[in-house]
Amino acid sequence: MAQRNRMTIRDVAAAAGVSIQTVSRVLNNRPDVAPETLVRVQDVIKATGYAPNMLARSLIQGRSHVLGVVAYGLEYFGPSRVLTAIERQAAQMGYGITLNLILEPETGDVDHILDVLLARQVDGIIWAIPEVGDNRAWSRTKGSELPVPIMLVGGMAGRPHLPSIGIDNDAIGCLATEHLLAGGAAKVGIITGPLSWWEAQQRLRGWRMTLEKHGLEPADSLIVEGDWTVTSGELGLYRLLERCPGISAVFASNDQMALGVLHAAHRLELRVPQELSVVGVDNMAEASHFWPPLTTVDQPLADAGGRAVEEIDRLIARTRQARRPQDSAPEMTLLMPELIVRQSSRLAVPIELTAFDGMKQATASLD
Amino acid sequence: MAQRNRMTIRDVAAAAGVSIQTVSRVLNNRPDVAPETLVRVQDVIKATGYAPNMLARSLIQGRSHVLGVVAYGLEYFGPSRVLTAIERQAAQMGYGITLNLILEPETGDVDHILDVLLARQVDGIIWAIPEVGDNRAWSRTKGSELPVPIMLVGGMAGRPHLPSIGIDNDAIGCLATEHLLAGGAAKVGIITGPLSWWEAQQRLRGWRMTLEKHGLEPADSLIVEGDWTVTSGELGLYRLLERCPGISAVFASNDQMALGVLHAAHRLELRVPQELSVVGVDNMAEASHFWPPLTTVDQPLADAGGRAVEEIDRLIARTRQARRPQDSAPEMTLLMPELIVRQSSRLAVPIELTAFDGMKQATASLD
DNA sequence: CTGAAAGCGCTTACAG
DNA sequence: CTGAAAGCGCTTACAG
Numbered sequence: 001m002a003q004r005n006r007m008t009i010r011d012v013a014a015a016a017g018v019s020i021q022t023v024s025r026v027l028n029n030r031p032d033v034a035p036e037t038l039v040r041v042q043d044v045i046k047a048t049g050y051a052p053n054m055l056a057r058s059l060i061q062g063r064s065h066v067l068g069v070v071a072y073g074l075e076y077f078g079p080s081r082v083l084t085a086i087e088r089q090a091a092q093m094g095y096g097i098t099l100n101l102i103l104e105p106e107t108g109d110v111d112h113i114l115d116v117l118l119a120r121q122v123d124g125i126i127w128a129i130p131e132v133g134d135n136r137a138w139s140r141t142k143g144s145e146l147p148v149p150i151m152l153v154g155g156m157a158g159r160p161h162l163p164s165i166g167i168d169n170d171a172i173g174c175l176a177t178e179h180l181l182a183g184g185a186a187k188v189g190i191i192t193g194p195l196s197w198w199e200a201q202q203r204l205r206g207w208r209m210t211l212e213k214h215g216l217e218p219a220d221s222l223i224v225e226g227d228w229t230v231t232s233g234e235l236g237l238y239r240l241l242e243r244c245p246g247i248s249a250v251f252a253s254n255d256q257m258a259l260g261v262l263h264a265a266h267r268l269e270l271r272v273p274q275e276l277s278v279v280g281v282d283n284m285a286e287a288s289h290f291w292p293p294l295t296t297v298d299q300p301l302a303d304a305g306g307r308a309v310e311e312i313d314r315l316i317a318r319t320r321q322a323r324r325p326q327d328s329a330p331e332m333t334l335l336m337p338e339l340i341v342r343q344s345s346r347l348a349v350p351i352e353l354t355a356f357d358g359m360k361q362a363t364a365s366l367d
Numbered sequence: 368m369a370q371r372n373r374m375t376i377r378d379v380a381a382a383a384g385v386s387i388q389t390v391s392r393v394l395n396n397r398p399d400v401a402p403e404t405l406v407r408v409q410d411v412i413k414a415t416g417y418a419p420n421m422l423a424r425s426l427i428q429g430r431s432h433v434l435g436v437v438a439y440g441l442e443y444f445g446p447s448r449v450l451t452a453i454e455r456q457a458a459q460m461g462y463g464i465t466l467n468l469i470l471e472p473e474t475g476d477v478d479h480i481l482d483v484l485l486a487r488q489v490d491g492i493i494w495a496i497p498e499v500g501d502n503r504a505w506s507r508t509k510g511s512e513l514p515v516p517i518m519l520v521g522g523m524a525g526r527p528h529l530p531s532i533g534i535d536n537d538a539i540g541c542l543a544t545e546h547l548l549a550g551g552a553a554k555v556g557i558i559t560g561p562l563s564w565w566e567a568q569q570r571l572r573g574w575r576m577t578l579e580k581h582g583l584e585p586a587d588s589l590i591v592e593g594d595w596t597v598t599s600g601e602l603g604l605y606r607l608l609e610r611c612p613g614i615s616a617v618f619a620s621n622d623q624m625a626l627g628v629l630h631a632a633h634r635l636e637l638r639v640p641q642e643l644s645v646v647g648v649d650n651m652a653e654a655s656h657f658w659p660p661l662t663t664v665d666q667p668l669a670d671a672g673g674r675a676v677e678e679i680d681r682l683i684a685r686t687r688q689a690r691r692p693q694d695s696a697p698e699m700t701l702l703m704p705e706l707i708v709r710q711s712s713r714l715a716v717p718i719e720l721t722a723f724d725g726m727k728q729a730t731a732s733l734d
Numbered sequence: 735c736t737g738a739a740a741g742c743g744c745t746t747a748c749a750g
Numbered sequence: 751c752t753g754a755a756a757g758c759g760c761t762t763a764c765a766g
């Protein structure tokens with residue numbers, strides 16, 4: 001393995017009594033090497049632990065086998081899942097990853113980040129920053145001028161100017177709202193994410209469309225804008241109840257805000273789900289153990305991350321073949337979310353309600 | 368900015384009517400360039416958006432300005448905090464980061480990861496994998512043979528063979544247990560992390576030492592081994608109560624398990640903190656909104672990550688100066704945790720208990 | 735099947 | 751102050 005004084009291909013060649021080209025052939029599994037030569041070189045490599053300098057290889061091949069990944073908010077559920085999936089798939093496909101984190105999604109210095117990534121000769125870029133305000137405006141102009149392929153992770157307002165993969169956030173709002181209506185709620189409030197976020201807007205849109213579809217009015221008084229934090233969810237419920245005392249169901253646009261809603265309900269001694277149904281989004285690890293266990297919408301984030309890598313690998317291959325990025329219409333892939341029903345929401349079928357009441361006994365008899 | 372056909376230093380030289388050495392001097396802020404020449408070259412660089420190829424620069428300088436970061440479990444609170452801090456500090460100091468994630472802390476193929484990192488010519492390695500079982504055994508042998516500096520993040524059993532920085536996990540156990548005893552608990556149970564984890568062992572040790580210091584016996588019946596998950600915390604409480612019905616306080620070795628304990632308490636209709644005090648570890652974002660808000664021990668993880676980068680930068684500088692890694696005794700830095708008191712634990716001073724009861728009113732009158 | 739030559743894009747001495 | 755030469759560690763044609 002690792003040596004203190006790094007060897008070069010020249011050292012290996014000398015030790016094996018061949019030229020460096022022959023060593024290079026062995027390293028790259030070329031067929032045109034005599035069997036005995038092959039063995040001799042391989043022995044030296046094994047014995048010395050020599051590994052070729054990827055910098056030199058990349059320089060000459062014009063390909064680094066490194067992907068630039070730009071992300072935001074690793075402390076949150078979604079981004080960390082996406083990044084984990086990206087890394088896993090990248091490693092599997094032989095790519096290294098260079099990570100750039102952004103402090104604020106709105107204010108990141110896009111030019112600077114792209115410059116740094118390109119200077120490091122990444123083969124492609126995965127842009128996993130959510131769309132906030134017009135922080136993707138650059139994609140319209142600079143996007144198509146990039147010398148390497150780029151994939152956006154997360155949806156995009158309007159037609160994408162760059163290939164992207166994301167979750168159908170409209171569908172998230174629809175699934176949650178349909179479920180709450182099916183549970184018998186007459187008025188369904190919503191606590192949104194920051195409305196500068198495209199994802200938050202889309203979830204709100206899904207809620208709105210669903211209410212309208214059922215002949216209900218998506219009144220402004222039913223909408224409170226949160227900021228993804230637990231606290232904003234808590235305050236959100238207080239505000240909703242103040243405005244519309246009749247609310248019996250709330251769609252919180254992520255699980256953290258849903259936790260805040262549950263917290264507020266406890267303080268107000270509102271029973272969940274009997275008096276208030278709550279649905280969140282994310283299906284974070286803790287959600288199944290909130291009190292009561294949270295009904296939520298699960299997003300296939302790992303799929304999105306993995307597919308982003310597969311797709312950019314495809315784009316890289318195509319670009320290298322054509323000697324320049326392809327201009328074919330960028331594809332936007334949307335993956336479907338899934339509703340996970342637990343005990344924070346009333347169900348359409350009364351019989352199932354008893355299942356929850358029965359849990360206490362079942363649990364108490366656990367070993 | 369980014370051009371489709373990448374420019375080289377040669378193109379810039381030609382456009383400015385100078386040699387490539389002169390361009391190189393401008394690029395590297397060398398003083399020995401005539402003012403007019405400087406301006407002319409800078410103009411060309413600005414106009415063309417030329418940026419030097421870092422691969423070539425790294426190859427010749429023998430320095431990549433890239434740090435290899437090996438991490439595990441980004442979906443958990445601690446690791447994601449540490450990584451974020453590492454990236455931030457690295458970016459600030461001019462380093463790029465190449466990220467390698469490991470699926471299981473016990474089984475990661477250390478040799479392979481080190482080889483990949485070294486082949487990419489990283490300047491240093493930050494090993495942010497927790498110590499589980501003997502998954503750091505390699506550090507005793509291979510560690511000192513590495514051609515680049517390495518920093519371990521997280522504590523280490525026995526004397527470290529490599530420089531490391533971590534949190535004082537003993538102190539975590541002490542802080543939590545002292546607090547629970549101060550609250551009047553006669554029997555303090557503990558739900559540990561997996562005991563193959565060094566951190567879990569240390570927290571248990573802190574608990575044990577504190578009990579003994581107070582003349583109490585750290586009986587085995589007070590110890591349940593969890594696995595960091597919410598569910599294991601829930602099951603942990605059932606088991607503890609079965610064995611020791613008198614338990615009135617539980618130290619859960621992380622917040623997720625503490626959440627499980629709260630969940631179990633709700634199911635059993637045990638009042639927290641009146642009948643059961645609970646303390647966790649991590650101070651995750653949701654902890655302040657668990658029901659009741661969780662008393663927990665905060666770890667300075669961001670500090671640990673940031674200081675790991677500062678320290679490795681120092682080691683890199685020293686190594687380059689000496690032409691080889693230094694063998695001076697590796698330092699092990701431990702940072703101190705801090706107790707965050709909330710409402711899941713009884714307090715020593717009765718007067719403060721009323722503060723919590725008063726919250727309901729205060730909250731109800733919120734806007 | 736194997737080696738001598740050229741070159742990836744840059745920086746580091748070395749001359750002028 | 752500036753340029754011609756050499757070379758970082760490798761791979762890619764090109765001869766033999």
